[in-house]
Amino acid sequence: MSSNDKREEIVRAALELIAENGFHGAPMAMIAERARVGAGTIYRYFENKDLLIAGLYRDLEERMVPVMLDGYSLEQSLRERFLHLGTSFIRYFIANPLYFRFLEQFHNSPYGTAYRKEKILGKEGGCDVFRELFEEGVARQVIKDLPLPVLFALAFGPLLAVARDHILGFVILDDLLMTRFIEACWDGVKR
Amino acid sequence: MSSNDKREEIVRAALELIAENGFHGAPMAMIAERARVGAGTIYRYFENKDLLIAGLYRDLEERMVPVMLDGYSLEQSLRERFLHLGTSFIRYFIANPLYFRFLEQFHNSPYGTAYRKEKILGKEGGCDVFRELFEEGVARQVIKDLPLPVLFALAFGPLLAVARDHILGFVILDDLLMTRFIEACWDGVKR
Amino acid sequence: MSSNDKREEIVRAALELIAENGFHGAPMAMIAERARVGAGTIYRYFENKDLLIAGLYRDLEERMVPVMLDGYSLEQSLRERFLHLGTSFIRYFIANPLYFRFLEQFHNSPYGTAYRKEKILGKEGGCDVFRELFEEGVARQVIKDLPLPVLFALAFGPLLAVARDHILGFVILDDLLMTRFIEACWDGVKR
Amino acid sequence: MSSNDKREEIVRAALELIAENGFHGAPMAMIAERARVGAGTIYRYFENKDLLIAGLYRDLEERMVPVMLDGYSLEQSLRERFLHLGTSFIRYFIANPLYFRFLEQFHNSPYGTAYRKEKILGKEGGCDVFRELFEEGVARQVIKDLPLPVLFALAFGPLLAVARDHILGFVILDDLLMTRFIEACWDGVKR
DNA sequence: GATGAATGAGCGTTCATTCAT
DNA sequence: CATGAATGAACGCTCATTCAT
Numbered sequence: 059m060s061s062n063d064k065r066e067e068i069v070r071a072a073l074e075l076i077a078e079n080g081f082h083g084a085p086m087a088m089i090a091e092r093a094r095v096g097a098g099t100i101y102r103y104f105e106n107k108d109l110l111i112a113g114l115y116r117d118l119e120e121r122m123v124p125v126m127l128d129g130y131s132l133e134q135s136l137r138e139r140f141l142h143l144g145t146s147f148i149r150y151f152i153a154n155p156l157y158f159r160f161l162e163q164f165h166n167s168p169y170g171t172a173y174r175k176e177k178i179l180g181k182e183g184g185c186d187v188f189r190e191l192f193e194e195g196v197a198r199q200v201i202k203d204l205p206l207p208v209l210f211a212l213a214f215g216p217l218l219a220v221a222r223d224h225i226l227g228f229v230i231l232d233d234l235l236m237t238r239f240i241e242a243c244w245d246g247v248k249r
Numbered sequence: 250m251s252s253n254d255k256r257e258e259i260v261r262a263a264l265e266l267i268a269e270n271g272f273h274g275a276p277m278a279m280i281a282e283r284a285r286v287g288a289g290t291i292y293r294y295f296e297n298k299d300l301l302i303a304g305l306y307r308d309l310e311e312r313m314v315p316v317m318l319d320g321y322s323l324e325q326s327l328r329e330r331f332l333h334l335g336t337s338f339i340r341y342f343i344a345n346p347l348y349f350r351f352l353e354q355f356h357n358s359p360y361g362t363a364y365r366k367e368k369i370l371g372k373e374g375g376c377d378v379f380r381e382l383f384e385e386g387v388a389r390q391v392i393k394d395l396p397l398p399v400l401f402a403l404a405f406g407p408l409l410a411v412a413r414d415h416i417l418g419f420v421i422l423d424d425l426l427m428t429r430f431i432e433a434c435w436d437g438v439k440r
Numbered sequence: 441m442s443s444n445d446k447r448e449e450i451v452r453a454a455l456e457l458i459a460e461n462g463f464h465g466a467p468m469a470m471i472a473e474r475a476r477v478g479a480g481t482i483y484r485y486f487e488n489k490d491l492l493i494a495g496l497y498r499d500l501e502e503r504m505v506p507v508m509l510d511g512y513s514l515e516q517s518l519r520e521r522f523l524h525l526g527t528s529f530i531r532y533f534i535a536n537p538l539y540f541r542f543l544e545q546f547h548n549s550p551y552g553t554a555y556r557k558e559k560i561l562g563k564e565g566g567c568d569v570f571r572e573l574f575e576e577g578v579a580r581q582v583i584k585d586l587p588l589p590v591l592f593a594l595a596f597g598p599l600l601a602v603a604r605d606h607i608l609g610f611v612i613l614d615d616l617l618m619t620r621f622i623e624a625c626w627d628g629v630k631r
Numbered sequence: 632m633s634s635n636d637k638r639e640e641i642v643r644a645a646l647e648l649i650a651e652n653g654f655h656g657a658p659m660a661m662i663a664e665r666a667r668v669g670a671g672t673i674y675r676y677f678e679n680k681d682l683l684i685a686g687l688y689r690d691l692e693e694r695m696v697p698v699m700l701d702g703y704s705l706e707q708s709l710r711e712r713f714l715h716l717g718t719s720f721i722r723y724f725i726a727n728p729l730y731f732r733f734l735e736q737f738h739n740s741p742y743g744t745a746y747r748k749e750k751i752l753g754k755e756g757g758c759d760v761f762r763e764l765f766e767e768g769v770a771r772q773v774i775k776d777l778p779l780p781v782l783f784a785l786a787f788g789p790l791l792a793v794a795r796d797h798i799l800g801f802v803i804l805d806d807l808l809m810t811r812f813i814e815a816c817w818d819g820v821k822r
Numbered sequence: 823g824a825t826g827a828a829t830g831a832g833c834g835t836t837c838a839t840t841c842a843t
Numbered sequence: 844c845a846t847g848a849a850t851g852a853a854c855g856c857t858c859a860t861t862c863a864t
Contacts, residue, residue: 097829098830102828211414211430215407223398235396243437289839446849464654483834550653586812597784601783611780617777627821628819634823670859
């Protein structure tokens, strides 16, 4: 097994356990066991548990951006771009429910709180493109003239909530329903 | 100090500590100290920590409903009723940021997960009235014909997100902004 | 068992183990076991291992002073006073070899080093009386006019070395030999 | 780098780290790093950490003897020989404070204790010559008729104590003071 | 021979829970 | 009833040692 494989196994194991059981259900020894690795080995790759988790978060963020931007074009209308991003966003989490669960655990946790302090805005990987979209929309009077955080709340709030509901099995978002849902989100932000 | 006072002190102390520091920053001994009560005493009122926290949650839910329903009238239009509930909802959390922080801690935690498993729908205290509102709105073709969880996501998602942003100081929701924000939520759910 | 007994048991156990095996041979779990106490219990009495050990040291220091001063009188000649203190000092450690071993462990250890930084001089409990003796002796031209630390080295160096030798069984210091030895120390410091 | 160089690098690195930080501040990995050698390499030269440290000790002992004997002549008087050895001894440690610090760390440590058990007498490198000096002095009635360990205590006790004080900066031993100090030691052992 | 990644026993410490008082 | 001292399992982390390369 190569060194890189080991790192990846650790990341995978940590992600799974945290997604399944939360941080309190993912002690280092259990992560090591699931990764089929000695307990001390984790510390060759991550200085401590906090940094392992922060690393996990950064990993997920980075992986997400290109997926969301795939097929995204500034030549489309604002509405089309919004629908594209919203759909990508939700599809991504439906396809990777573990990632979603992890991010939820992370956000409301001492780990996430410290991390968020640095970023304030620009949260939720790939937000920059959302921010640009909103700013352009406000300027062109297509989107409501509300502060950015409020627009983010109107867009991400429902997206995250519905992704959670789908993952927990409270709704099944087929293609039609997803489209109608994201159009509803657009209704919230558009003028 | 009456038995009831003691219980209340415990609840208050636990709420404060969890809201301020998260679950990891609220060990039983610290809760007992803040409540000016022996550590063992907590166990007279709550079988264990999980049930203390679940009890806390139930408490908050119950306290919230009458506040939200204050001034609520079935004689108002659906839109007016939605705006009323949304405004009450957000005002309540702005007035009680500790409650909000606690609920956020609770939702993504082993405690909350177990609890949610029981309730599936009907979550977020005072939802019944929201559910009735949505069902009536769908039936009367005023609200989009989407599954209830999706409508909940469209309404609560932004409400919770914006409440968090306000509490963390990312936006300041004055009366005007709050009204415009909740109208935007209505735009999301209305036909 | 009273609370005080428990504290004492912990102190005794820690002292024994450290004296017998050094710091590395006295993990908290072993101290707890020897004290017939839960591992967590130690932490009710001592914030952490460092403070347990510093506490132990302070304890020993305090216990020693009155023993050394018993029968000490400023009306005796300088020589008699020196012999008295030297004899008491060495007798004390011969009677309490565990204390001696502990102090030796302590002095050259991260624990002791930090502690010594604060005190620089005035080390080895009951030194003040030695210092006064030396200062008076220098002033009255009975003792060599050397810096205090050098006089301390001339007096304590042999005392500690011989105590160690006795405890390890390299010599047996009977009363006669002890007297002759301390007289030899006096020969070193006197004019 | 030759095999012998490697061994020497390891010894040097270990000595430095232990002298600077004590045993607890010198893990094998850190020694390897400072010696610019793989962690496993150390084990080609030393069976385990205990033996590495015992080897270190033996090294220092061996290096010290010729320095102390430089200029030493059996034709000098006993007093002159004592002063010579004492001066060399103390000068050596003042010139090599790292060696001194290491030896102090070593003496009160599980490593040193085990080692000392083997040697009982003949401790402190270059003791044989001291022993001969003492035995001759006792026989010729120039030195007090005390057991050898007691004479060692009278001589080495102050020497080590004063060397420590100098190295820690509590006194500065210039040539004059050093001479006067060693003469005082001689006063302790001579008849 | 030399390496350094991997190991896992063992460390100091915390904290939910119990129970004698 | 109320207490809080006592408990010990479980945690995050270190490091002497091994062994595949």
